[in-house]
Amino acid sequence: MAKSGLVLYIALVLLCSCFAWTQCAPGSALVTHLPGFNGSFPSKHYSGYVTIDPHHGKRLFYYLVTSERDPSKDPVVLWLNGGPGCSSFDGFVYEHGPFNFEAVKTQKGLPRLHWNPYSWSKVSNIIYLDAPAGVGLSYSKNLSDYLTDDLKTARDSHTFLLKWFELYPEFLPNPFFIAGESFAGIYVPILAFEVANGIDAGVKPVLNLKGYIIGNGVTDEKFDGNALVPFTHGMGLISDDLFEEVNRECKGNYYNSFSSTCHSKLSKVDQAIIGLNIYDILEPCYYGPSTWTVKAGKDRLPTSFRQLGETERPLPVRKRMFGHAWPLRAPVRDGRVPTWPELLNSKSVPCFNDEVATAWLNDKEVRKAIHAEAQSVTGDWELCTGRVLYYHDAGSMIKYHKNLTARGYRALIYSGDHDMCVPYTGSQAWTRSMGYKIVDEWRSWIFNEQVAGYLQGYENNLTFLTIKGAGHTVPEYKPREALHFYSRFLRGKRI
Structure with missing residues (x-):
């Protein structure tokens, strides 16, 4: 040839x-x-x-x-x-x-x-x-x-x-x-x-x-910020009376109302849903709700909308069965949002357990099998990392x-x-x-x-x-x- x-x-x-x-x-x-x-x-x-x-x-x-x-x-x-x-x-x-x-x-x-x-x-x-x-x-x-x-x-x-x-x-x-x-x-x-x-x-x-x-x-x-109150009412988590009060005082605007009376009514909604698993209201929480606070109104927006770019951000909550990346609102302690290290070293955050994925993806043989760099290059694998400073623009x-x-x-x-x-x-x-x-x-x-x-x-x-x-x-x-x-x-x- x-x-x-x-x-x-x-x-x-x-x-x-x-x-x-x-x-x-x-x-x-x-x-x-x-x-x-x-x-x-x-x-x-x-x-x-x-x-x-x-x-x-x-x-x-x-x-x-x-x-x-x-x-x-x-x-x-x-x-x-x-x-x-x-x-x-x-x-x-x-x-x-x-x-x-x-x-x-x-x-x-x-x-x-x-x-x-x-x-x-x-x-x-x-x-x-x-x-x-x-x-x-x-x-x-x-x-x-x-x-x-x-x-x-x-x-x-x-x-x-x-x-x-x-x-x-x-x-x-x-x-x-x-x-x-x-x-x-x-x-x-x-x-x-x-x-x-x-x-x-x-x-x-x-x-x-x-x-x-x-x-x-x-x-x-706006749509995400106004979604919680109708959801809680429709799911039977708040009473008809409270729903009517919130609507009357907030006029359907739960997201960015400047009315102190509206905020007062939204606080009652907050109290009504404390202790629930925010990722599935039918499921229990992994650790417990004692320090977990969910807020209605503008403060209950995903962390992504509220605190992007900060160096100390609320923990990106995740689970084995219950949850995902960010909470409706970070747990508040002594009037402030705790730092990443404080939260990472605490088991007071509910619905957080990534042990299976973390153990598997930080194993040397697993990383070798999937052609991933060693921890010396990428650091520890985390389901949700604090390394990235992200702006929603x-x-x-x-x-x-x-x-x-x-x-x-x-x-x-x-x-x-x-x-x-x-x-x-x-x-x-x-x-x-x-x-x-x-x-x-x-x-x-x-x-x-x-x-x-x-x-x-x-x-x-x-x-x-x-x-x-x-x-x-x-x-x-x-x-x-x-x-x-x-x-x-x-x-x-x-x-």
């Missing part, structure tokens, strides 16, 4: 092997085993770093779980957890990842991993991304990168996606969605906007963006939702209806405020012959959906139902 013919033959072989799927994926990123798990994987796993700024040594960590069904055709979904400052291994370990993690009884033992029958990798390829730099296993050698904001985070995540798809070009034809929960209600629409603008501008590679998914997401200061997300849905991108906004951290009442109100025509009037949706929640569909492919009995992290509380609506939305099917 002539030399030119041999070169052409080799090129064709490489091209064909790539189209045979996953052969183009970097071999060094393949995960072959995981400590704590025995057996073979039903689909391929890849993990590692994408360097988004070589001058600063800024590297974002990802973990890809390919679809167990048809990875060559199934959608690719980017998953982001919130915070700001929470690792997307939250979703991997506790929500919809491929494994269920079983804690061991011995103090130094690693968790045991079992297959999760309701993993979202049953129907999609899913990328768990730690972002921004400084979160989870992502890091930068220039500490100035740990001072960030909404727009910078979106730009960095967009850069990650472009470089990631260059590493995995076989996925470019697949439908692409961006998903997340909690403060990712900020991350997701801004990133989707960046991606959409890049597509329109002809940025290469061209991503096949189809839509986005947000669960119990922070969206708008993009304002309300409603303008982003209007832009994206008007351009034809599909949007699913879902809410666990027993979450008091980001109550469904706020999400229901802001989706309605978009002014879109209702095309699927409020109705129940069914799973396993039972009512699983309610939804309302709007024109421009916007859907608001509740999950009956679920808390803040829906796939954790209702994994079967979550997989059901997730898979149907990805396929464009009626839920």
Whole structure:
């Protein structure tokens, strides 16, 4: 064979092997085993770093779980957890990842991993991304990168996606969605906007963006701030009389009223809900509510809206079963908000237990298996870190939702209806405020012959959906139902 013919033959072989799927994926990123798990994987796993700024040594960590069904055709979904400052291994370990993690009884033992029958990798390829730099296993050698904001985070995540798809070009034809929960209600629409603008501008590679998914997401200061009082009344947590008093004195404005009488009535609401698990009012708290205070009105906004950029911020509360990144309001002691060290060394914060994920991701063998840097580079893995100083500078997300849905991108906004951290009442109100025509009037949706929640569909492919009995992290509380609506939305099917 002539030399030119041999070169052409080799090129064709490489091209064909790539189209045979996953052969183009970097071999060094393949995960072959995981400590704590025995057996073979039903689909391929890849993990590692994408360097988004070589001058600063800024590297974002990802973990890809390919679809167990048809990875060559199934959608690719980017998953982001919130915070700001929470690792997307939250979703991997506790929500919809491929494994269920079983804690061991011995103090130094690693968790045991079992297959999760309701993993979202049953129907999609899913990328768990730690972002921004400084979160989870992502890091930068220039500490100035740990001072960030909404727009910078979106730009960095967009850069990650472009470089990631260059590493995995076989996925470019697949439908692409961006998903997340909690403060990712900020991350997701801004990133989707960046991606959409890049597509329109002809940025290469061209991503096949189809839509986005947000669960119990922070969206708008006014709507989120006014959501708690209607929620507490609707759930029977405050009396009709108190609700009427609050409405009369606050005139429906619980978020930024300057009336001292309104504040007095809101204090009664605060007292009524002390001791409840804010992430699921049906569940007990992990430690206890003795020093935990939840506030109505402007002070009950997520920490992300109230104290961004401070060096001493309230603890980003998380759990094994109960909770997420930030509280409605930090516990107040002696008239002040305690510092990070005080809270981290205290067990008075309820619903906080990350022992399983922390033990697993700080194990040397686990880090080696998933191609993560050692603790000497990234520091200890924390579910929600205090390293990142984050500024919420993009304002309300409603303008982003209007832009994206008007351009034809599909949007699913879902809410666990027993979450008091980001109550469904706020999400229901802001989706309605978009002014879109209702095309699927409020109705129940069914799973396993039972009512699983309610939804309302709007024109421009916007859907608001509740999950009956679920808390803040829906796939954790209702994994079967979550997989059901997730898979149907990805396929464009009626839920």
